[in-house]
Amino acid sequence: MRHTLLLTLALLLTACGGVPDTYHSLRPEITDAPQRQGTPTAIRFTELPPYYENEYLTYYDGAGRITLDKSHHWIYPFQDNLRDVLRQQLANATGNSRIYTYPLGENNRPDILIDLQIRELIADVQAKQYRLSAQWQNTRRDGDKPDNHEYRRLIPLTATDPDSLVAATATAVQQLAQAIADSLPH
Numbered sequence: 134m135r136h137t138l139l140l141t142l143a144l145l146l147t148a149c150g151g152v153p154d155t156y157h158s159l160r161p162e163i164t165d166a167p168q169r170q171g172t173p174t175a176i177r178f179t180e181l182p183p184y185y186e187n188e189y190l191t192y193y194d195g196a197g198r199i200t201l202d203k204s205h206h207w208i209y210p211f212q213d214n215l216r217d218v219l220r221q222q223l224a225n226a227t228g229n230s231r232i233y234t235y236p237l238g239e240n241n242r243p244d245i246l247i248d249l250q251i252r253e254l255i256a257d258v259q260a261k262q263y264r265l266s267a268q269w270q271n272t273r274r275d276g277d278k279p280d281n282h283e284y285r286r287l288i289p290l291t292a293t294d295p296d297s298l299v300a301a302t303a304t305a306v307q308q309l310a311q312a313i314a315d316s317l318p319h
């Protein structure tokens with residue numbers, strides 16, 4: 134009886150010792166901070182697809198279903214990490230050191246507001262593509278109507294392991310930042 138109990142306990146411990154959790158972050162390449170103080174600009178609103186409401190790495194599987202990889206987590210809430218990285222990359226792409234995210238400091242009054250809606254930001258492992266679809270508005274503080282923009286990309290995936298999916302997500306965010314930078318008034 135004791136031998137059976139020990140064997141059962143050993144099997145349970147072995148079964149529970151599966152793949153350890155791995156944590157990922159969208160990290161931009163570290164570059165020199167922009168020195169030019171350009172037009173104060175702020176990312177005011179960012180909407181993400183509902184599959185980013187969780188902490189797990191998410192992708193379309195071979196059957197086209199959204200899959201949550203529960204052994205791979207985003208280290209920060211994804212929306213916060215995305216906004217921070219997008220702000221940094223927008224600053225680098227424009228050379229403007231005055232790019233902010235909401236909530237703003239007390240005396241900060243941006244001249245341009247960016248409202249972003251990301252419809253797709255996800256890998257399709259069967260198609261070996263990373264899908265990016267976004268819309269945004271640039272609104273001038275003194276302007277009548279917003280300037281609307283849309284951006285869609287299918288980025289080829291050379292690999293579909295979790296690290297490659299995280300890298301593809303970072304590449305998609307970088308390309309989106311460049312598209313937003315190109316849409317801003319010069």
